[in-house]
Each structure stands twice: as C-alpha cells, then as structure tokens.
Amino acid sequence: MLTTNYGSSSAERIANNEDLVTQILIRVPVKPLLRFKCVSKHWLSLISSSHFCHHHNQNQNQNHHQPTSLSAVILRRNPSLFQFVPLKPTKTTTTTPPFTSLHFINQNSPPNIKILHSCHGLFLCRSVQEKNNILNQNKDHCYHVCNFTTKQSTTLPSISSFSPNEPIFIFGFTLAFEPSKSPHYQVVCVRSTNVSMYYYQIEVYSSKTRTWRTSGSPFVAPFDIVFDNGVYCNGAVHWISPSGSALYYDIERERVEKMPRLVESCGKRRSRYFGESNGHLHLVDVCGVRTTKFKVFEMERDYSKWFVKYEVDLDEIVATFPEMVRNYLDPCDSYYYAFVIVFVVRNENEEESSLLLHIPGKIISYNFRDKSFKKVCDLTPIGNETKSSLQFGWLDAYQFVETLACV
Amino acid sequence: MKFCTVKQYFDDENNNNVTNGIATTVIPLPNKHLKIKANNKEMEQYEQELLRNVMPQELTKLILAANYLNFKEALDFFCRTVANAIQNKSVDYVRKFFGLESDFEPGEEEKLCKEFAWSFEGVDED
Numbered sequence: 001m002l003t004t005n006y007g008s009s010s011a012e013r014i015a016n017n018e019d020l021v022t023q024i025l026i027r028v029p030v031k032p033l034l035r036f037k038c039v040s041k042h043w044l045s046l047i048s049s050s051h052f053c054h055h056h057n058q059n060q061n062q063n064h065h066q067p068t069s070l071s072a073v074i075l076r077r078n079p080s081l082f083q084f085v086p087l088k089p090t091k092t093t094t095t096t097p098p099f100t101s102l103h104f105i106n107q108n109s110p111p112n113i114k115i116l117h118s119c120h121g122l123f124l125c126r127s128v129q130e131k132n133n134i135l136n137q138n139k140d141h142c143y144h145v146c147n148f149t150t151k152q153s154t155t156l157p158s159i160s161s162f163s164p165n166e167p168i169f170i171f172g173f174t175l176a177f178e179p180s181k182s183p184h185y186q187v188v189c190v191r192s193t194n195v196s197m198y199y200y201q202i203e204v205y206s207s208k209t210r211t212w213r214t215s216g217s218p219f220v221a222p223f224d225i226v227f228d229n230g231v232y233c234n235g236a237v238h239w240i241s242p243s244g245s246a247l248y249y250d251i252e253r254e255r256v257e258k259m260p261r262l263v264e265s266c267g268k269r270r271s272r273y274f275g276e277s278n279g280h281l282h283l284v285d286v287c288g289v290r291t292t293k294f295k296v297f298e299m300e301r302d303y304s305k306w307f308v309k310y311e312v313d314l315d316e317i318v319a320t321f322p323e324m325v326r327n328y329l330d331p332c333d334s335y336y337y338a339f340v341i342v343f344v345v346r347n348e349n350e351e352e353s354s355l356l357l358h359i360p361g362k363i364i365s366y367n368f369r370d371k372s373f374k375k376v377c378d379l380t381p382i383g384n385e386t387k388s389s390l391q392f393g394w395l396d397a398y399q400f401v402e403t404l405a406c407v
Numbered sequence: 408m409k410f411c412t413v414k415q416y417f418d419d420e421n422n423n424n425v426t427n428g429i430a431t432t433v434i435p436l437p438n439k440h441l442k443i444k445a446n447n448k449e450m451e452q453y454e455q456e457l458l459r460n461v462m463p464q465e466l467t468k469l470i471l472a473a474n475y476l477n478f479k480e481a482l483d484f485f486c487r488t489v490a491n492a493i494q495n496k497s498v499d500y501v502r503k504f505f506g507l508e509s510d511f512e513p514g515e516e517e518k519l520c521k522e523f524a525w526s527f528e529g530v531d532e533d
Contacts, residue, residue: 011467015505020474023482027490034526038498038519041510098525151522 026059030402053404054183076396085377099148117175119232121403124175145407154407159203159212172228174237184208188237190227193218216254233276240274260305270334273394277346290336310368323360340390342397463492495531
C-alpha cells in the first residue's frame with residue numbers, strides 16, 4: 001500500500017506486518033489470545049505456532065507490568081471430577097473452567113487418566129490401557145504431557161528395557177518445565193538399574209529430542225525416599241522421605257545431591273506438606289495435639305538450610321468456622337481440628353502470599369502477612385462425601401497457569 | 408544516536424498534523440525514560456497520563472513511528488497499550504480495528520469458538 005494518507009490504514013499497515021502484529025499479541029494474555037485465534041486463518045496459524053508461543057512465554061515472564069502469578073489450583077475431587085479454583089480476582093463472578101474432563105487427551109480409550117504432576121501450566125498424566133492380549137492381562141501405563149489451556153497433548157515414548165528378561169521398574173516421573181529459560185520441557189524418571197537392586201538410575205526425556213536418555217550414574221538413596229511425588233523447583237527435582245531425608249536431582253548438572261534433612265517434628269506428626277511456589281520450596285509439618293499453630297519452612301536457594309518463612313495461627317479461623325471442630329473426637333486426637341493444607345502460595349508481592357486450606361465444605365485463603373482470611377470457594381459434597389468430610393490433600397491439588405506452551 | 412533518522416522521517420511525511428502529534432508524544436520519551444528509569448511506578452503513571460486522551464487508532468500510528476525510528480522502549484510501551492486496549496474486546500472488534508476479514512470456511516470458526524468457549528467469557532460489549 002503506497003498511500004501516505006494515514007487515517008485508519010495505519011492499523012491495516014500493522015496488520016500486514018507480521019513482526020508488529022507479533023509485538024502486540026505477545027503482550028496479550030493467554031485467554032484473549034485463544035479467542036483471537038478466530039479472527040482469521042493467519043492469526044490462527046500465528047498464535048498456534050511454536051515460535052510465537054515461545055516468544056509469548058518469554059515476554060510474559062519478563063514483563064514487569066504484569067507479573068505472572070498463579071492463576072488457579074485444580075483439585076481432584078475424585079478420579080474423574082476436577083474442581084477449578086481460581087486464585088486471581090476475575091472480572092466475572094462465574095468462571096467457566098478451561099476444561100472439565102480429560103477426554104481430549106485420548107479420545108479412543110475410556111477416561112482412565114490420572115494427573116501426576118503439573119509444572120508452569122503443563123501437566124504430566126498417566127493413562128491405563130488394557131493390553132489386547134488374552135494371555136497377558138497386564139495393564140499398560142502410558143504417559144502424556146498435556147497443555148490444558150490449548151487442549152493439546154503428546155504421548156511419551158516408553159522407556160526401553162535392557163533386555164526382554166529384565167523389565168525396568170519405574171519409581172516415579174516428574175515434569176520439569178521452565179518457560180523463562182526454554183520452550184522445551186523435560187520429564188525426569190527414576191527407575192531401577194541392573195547394577196544392583198539398591199541403586200537407582202535417572203532417565204530424562206526431552207521434548208527437544210523426543211527421546212529418553214540415561215542421565216548420570218546409578219545412585220543410592222535412603223530406603224524410604226518417595227520418588228513418585230517429586231517436586232520440581234528451579235531446575236531441580238526434589239524428593240523427601242517420611243523419616244526426614246531429602247534428595248534433589250540437578251537437571252543441568254545431571255547429579256543427584258543430598259538436601260538438608262527435614263526439620264524434626266515437635267511431636268506426633270499429623271500431616272506434612274511439601275511443595276513449590278514461585279521458585280521456592282516449602283515444607284510444613286503439622287504435629288502435636290490440637291494444633292492450630294505451625295510454621296512454614298522454606299529452603300534457601302543455595303540449599304544450605306530450611307528456615308522459617310511464615311508462622312501460621314489458625315485460632316481465628318477455627319473460631320469463625322465451628323464446623324472445623326470435631327468434638328466427637330477426643331481432644332487429644334491430632335485430627336480434632338479438621339483442616340488440610342492444600343497449597344502454600346508464595347507471591348512476588350509478599351503482601352499477597354497466602355495459605356490455601358481445605359476445611360469441611362470450603363477452601364479458605366489465609367494471608368501470611370496480616371493473618372486475614374477469606375473463603376475462596378464452597379465445595380459441594382459429591383458422591384459419598386458428607387458435609388464434614390475432608391476429601392483431598394495437597395497431593396490432589398495442582399497448580400494451574402494459562403500457557404500457550406507447545407507439547 | 409537514536410534520532411538520526413528523525414529528520415528524514417519528518418521529511419518523508421506529507422501530513423503535518425500527524426508529525427506534530429508524533430513529535431509531542433514520541434520525542435520526549437527517551438529523556439523521560441533516562442530521568443525516571445529506576446522507578447517503574449512513576450514511569451507507568453507518566454505513560455498513562457500521556458496516552459489518556461489518545462485513541463487506539465492513534466496508537467497504531469505511534470507504533471509505526473516507533474518502529475521506523477527503531478525506538479525499542481517506545482515500541483514496547485505502545486504495543487503494550489494496544490494489547491491492553493484490545494485484550495477484553497470481541498473478535499469482531501479486533502477485526503474492525505485491524506481492517507481484517509474472516510477467511511474461515513463455514514463451520515470452521517464455530518468449531519474454534521466451541522473449543523475455546525471459556526475464553527469468550529467476560530468480553531466487553533462492542
């Protein structure tokens with residue numbers, strides 16, 4: 001267009017310049033971008049391209065004016081029912097969740113899909129498929145990496161065993177995705193090794209190469225380390241054990257290292273929370289009798305020690321929500337007060353860091369700084385649940401962030 | 408220096424009204440940036456004040472100017488403002504804004520809308 005008359009054609013000139021359109025669109029949040037896929041075929045192809053998705057992710061992470069914060073938490077109420085709990089204040093009071101079922105992953109098989117892990121908006125899921133073999137009734141596990149925002153998924157290749165007579169035993173998978181560093185993700189697997197039954201071996205899958213490869217040497221771990229609830233944080237996968245040991249695998253350096261032991265409990269431990277938020281590792285032990293006070297520990301970035309990050313006092317919450325008191329139990333019972341820690345939310349803005357608690361029938365958000373609290377949502381009882389039951393814990397809660405990341 | 412192309416740019420333009428508008432908006436930005444570089448909040452307020460009375464269509468001209476002058480901070484700022492202006496708008500509004508037309512086959516567009524139905528919530532009225 002050779003016109004020098006600016007009028008409305010300046011907008012058209014921009015529309016014809018893919019670089020400029022990209023510059024504008026990478027600054028638009030994910031949700032409207034999905035809508036803008038309907039603008040034209042060109043915009044559909046642009047917004048869906050992996051180049052754009054990576055550019056968008058990078059920009060969102062660097063953008064000081066719109067810090068990316070946790071969008072929502074997904075709760076698994078039962079194997080096939082998910083509740084979407086938005087954490088950011090939304091414009092409309094009712095929010096349609098981006099997904100209600102996991103059918104899009106594998107439309108052919110029955111919905112036998114379990115979420116294992118979430119990381120910066122991507123999810124690792126496992127599906128069970130019956131083997132079509134009358135003689136061999138074993139069930140096959142298939143692993144998928146999914147983006148629930150864009151409804152895309154990919155199936156991971158299986159890890160090949162050493163030989164047909166020596167099957168590999170898998171101890172756990174963890175998804176590692178750091179969009180600010182790379183558009184590619186990795187899946188870290190801990191498996192058995194034929195070196196010795198006391199040793200473990202790490203296998204890593206990269207979405208760049210689309211293959212598994214053995215990483216590092218076989219290593220020994222404390223007997224009770226739990227490998228299938230790994231927590232990804234800052235380039236490493238972390239595992240803990242009920243007796244207090246802690247290990248982590250540094251993905252870049254390909255080494256398994258020891259972490260400072262977990263802080264000793266002050267009495268009979270009732271529950272333990274171990275999770276990550278915004279690049280920080282948190283540990284909460286709730287122990288003792290009739291506890292309403294506990295500490296949230298955070299790991300130093302250099303792995304030198306656990307330190308007390310927040311002190312929590314739930315007395316006011318118990319006073320406000322009497323349904324938390326299980327007065328049919330002995331007051332010495334650890335579970336006298338019904339609450340479960342769902343998630344420790346560590347915000348860039350410290351004023352907004354909070355604790356998500358599940359109490360009978362509700363999710364409560366407790367602000368660490370000013371100790372205020374508010375109800376986040378109601379939980380209508382489903383199935384066999386009663387109004388006073390606590391049906392899930394932190395292992396059933398997954399962080400959700402909208403992302404265009406490609407799988 | 409950033410503004411060696413400024414004179415050439417203004418010489419190229421026929422429409423004096425446009426260049427005046429751009430001169431008052433784009434030119435003062437680098438100096439202001441240097442002065443309050445460290446303070447994001449102050450810069451935000453300055454930016455908002457500057458663009459309070461500028462319509463989104465005007466912004467597109469500013470984007471073209473900033474792009475031509477290779478002035479990255481201004482380009483980032485103007486693109487961000489347009490992004491904020493369009494993010495809660497409907498698909499039709501965005502099409503009209505950029506002078507685009509739908510080129511989907513019948514049924515294709517509905518399929519997309521259905522797939523991402525949740526992203527159509529909370530959209531401003533046209």
